Amino acid sequence: MGRIPDEAAPCGVFCGACPSYGKSCLGCGSDLKQRRRGKFRCKIRNCCFEDKNLDFCIECTEFPCQLLEKKLKNSHPGEARFKYRHEIYDNLERIKEIGVENWVEEQRNRFKCPKCNGSVTWYVYKCKECEFEYSP
Ligand code: SF4
Ligand code: SF4
Ligand SMILES: [Zn+2]
Structure with missing residues (x-):
């Protein structure tokens, strides 16, 4: 874990439900070396963590930039596939309200398949186990 839990991103995206999470990416919260380099080049992540030295964009005076x-x-x-991006301000408000650890727990439960309890990822919004289409 870096400054925030691995499954959280400073922008308010829930990395825990990303199709790459736990495979090529360890989540935006993690600082460990990983296969996929994208997050280390992300302007938002670098701005929040490094330039502003903050955990989440909602703490920034320029929010929402x-x-x-x-x-x-x-x-x-x-576009329904990109719902996880459109909901970032609600996510950030919720993080502020209940704390990031509770928010991560809430999101983990939210992205569980109502049919088989399998994991659901964004973009596809479909259960990995039983393929039930589900958009929490
Ligand atoms: S790569 Fe950047 S925009 Fe994408 S989830 Fe991480 S911090 Fe947010
Ligand atoms: S300016 Fe503030 S709100 Fe915008 S990316 Fe940087 S930290 Fe986040
Ligand atoms: Zn399922």
């Missing part, structure tokens, strides 16, 4: 608006909140408007 153009970067977040463009890259996440307003990207692919109305």
